[in-house]
Amino acid sequence: MKLLNKWFPTVGQIPFDPAAKKGSLVFRHFNPKKVVFGTGKTLAELCPFAGVAWHGIRGDGKDPFSGTGTRSTPWEKGGDAITIGKQRCDALFEMLQKLGIGHYSWHNYDLAPEGATLEESHINLDIISDHLAELQEATGIGLAWGTCDHFSHPRYRLGVATGVSPEVYAYGLAEVYKMLEITKKLKGRNFVAWGGREGLRQIMSILMRMKFVLERYGQFGRSVCDYADSIGFEGNIMFEPKKREPMKVQYQSDVQTTLWLLSQAGLLGRKNVKLNLEENHAGLAGLDFAFEVMMAIAAGKLGSLDANEGDKLIGWDVDEGSHTVIRLVPVMLLLLEYGFDGNLVFDMKLRRESTDEKDPFWLHVTAMDTWAIATKVAAQIRNDRILDRITEGTLYAGWNTDFGKQVANGINSDDIINAAHKYGPTIQLPSGCEECINGLVNEYLHPAN
Numbered sequence: 001m002k003l004l005n006k007w008f009p010t011v012g013q014i015p016f017d018p019a020a021k022k023g024s025l026v027f028r029h030f031n032p033k034k035v036v037f038g039t040g041k042t043l044a045e046l047c048p049f050a051g052v053a054w055h056g057i058r059g060d061g062k063d064p065f066s067g068t069g070t071r072s073t074p075w076e077k078g079g080d081a082i083t084i085g086k087q088r089c090d091a092l093f094e095m096l097q098k099l100g101i102g103h104y105s106w107h108n109y110d111l112a113p114e115g116a117t118l119e120e121s122h123i124n125l126d127i128i129s130d131h132l133a134e135l136q137e138a139t140g141i142g143l144a145w146g147t148c149d150h151f152s153h154p155r156y157r158l159g160v161a162t163g164v165s166p167e168v169y170a171y172g173l174a175e176v177y178k179m180l181e182i183t184k185k186l187k188g189r190n191f192v193a194w195g196g197r198e199g200l201r202q203i204m205s206i207l208m209r210m211k212f213v214l215e216r217y218g219q220f221g222r223s224v225c226d227y228a229d230s231i232g233f234e235g236n237i238m239f240e241p242k243k244r245e246p247m248k249v250q251y252q253s254d255v256q257t258t259l260w261l262l263s264q265a266g267l268l269g270r271k272n273v274k275l276n277l278e279e280n281h282a283g284l285a286g287l288d289f290a291f292e293v294m295m296a297i298a299a300g301k302l303g304s305l306d307a308n309e310g311d312k313l314i315g316w317d318v319d320e321g322s323h324t325v326i327r328l329v330p331v332m333l334l335l336l337e338y339g340f341d342g343n344l345v346f347d348m349k350l351r352r353e354s355t356d357e358k359d360p361f362w363l364h365v366t367a368m369d370t371w372a373i374a375t376k377v378a379a380q381i382r383n384d385r386i387l388d389r390i391t392e393g394t395l396y397a398g399w400n401t402d403f404g405k406q407v408a409n410g411i412n413s414d415d416i417i418n419a420a421h422k423y424g425p426t427i428q429l430p431s432g433c434e435e436c437i438n439g440l441v442n443e444y445l446h447p448a449n
């Protein structure tokens with residue numbers, strides 16, 4: 001397979017070379033072929049990474065305080081809009097191929113230019129997706145998921161599905177229909193419905209319309225799912241919680257709120273309706289990523305994950321690259337225990353200060369190594385069943401007694417009352433072991449030498 005090499009001429013294929021001298025741009029932990037102890041699976045299988053078009057190729061260093069980027073993105077120059085669109089695709093695939101990343105994700109207008117009419121936009125999407133199909137064929141890189149940008153254009157400033165305008169509702173839905181077709185054409189694994197501006201800034205502006213607005217949310221979601229079925233799209237339709245930004249409050253705030261909305265919409269029972277979760281979005285809701293993943297798994301609705309990292313000191317969605325191992329260990333424990341059929345999608349961007357051609361590669365290499373370390377640590381913890389010893393052997397041991405089993409199997413009110421009298425108000429409890437567990441995790445992260 002020929003290595004694409006035009007847009008990042010100073011970077012070659014990134015090798016796995018743990019012995020390389022410090023500061024080298026190499027993988028030290030992500031060896032895709034390595035079978036992870038106790039799992040029977042390779043790191044590549046356990047970490048199904050995907051790169052993204054929006055931050056990965058379109059990101060130029062803008063932040064919420066700047067209208068001007070700081071980085072040169074040469075593929076944005078030198079031709080008409082279609083030529084530039086194709087160059088964006090080429091640059092994305094070159095970057096992914098050099099990193100050994102097997103999948104990508106995109107919004108409709110990340111890569112294809114938006115036209116002056118819907119028809120023109122659709123033609124552009126046809127042309128660009130033909131080019132993507134060729135790149136997929138040439139590199140073996142596949143589409144993780146497609147989605148629509150329903151937050152950038154001014155027409156979407158007051159929402160789409162839950163917005164004020166039936167014309168905008170129709171336009172946005174027609175864009176989704178087209179992007180579903182394109183995603184199917186590119187053999188995309190899944191489709192994401194995030195929404196972006198489905199929320200509010202001013203509570204008084206919606207008080208009298210709340211019921212109507214939430215009904216439109218459900219109707220829009222049903223239309224997306226029905227259309228996917230009608231064209232034979234076999235992937236999941238994944239709804240994505242995010243509590244705020246760009247709106248002050250978004251309706252799909254967190255996993256449990258989104259599950260409730262999907263339930264109200266009559267969509268929760270559909271097998272291919274899932275959730276797409278993101279580390280930084282969990283943080284904006286004041287929740288741990290692992291908690292959100294756990295709740296989605298509990299509901300049988302985990303679809304895919306956006307792999308990035310928020311900053312607890314910054315109040316907005318910073319989309320930093322994953323680099324803190326400890327945040328990912330409990331997530332990987334869940335994925336190893338319950339299985340995972342989605343992708344780890346790098347919805348992460350360079351800082352505005354990072355301007356070197358190599359920086360996107362540092363971003364991805366660091367994130368991939370971080371997930372690889374977390375995977376190996378989680379597999380070791382799981383293999384040792386060390387958490388089971390604490391939870392089953394100590395914390396929840398009472399539920400293994402005859403009385404525990406009797407309660408868990410269902411117990412009538414008379415037996416409950418009799419038991420409460422018998423055991424009385426002073427009941428022996430085990431320690432919660434929090435400090436012990438913290439120390440134990442450190443033992444796995446940093447084994448004593």
Ligand SMILES: [Mn+2]
Pocket residue numbers: 278280281317318319347
């Ligand atoms: Mn984000």
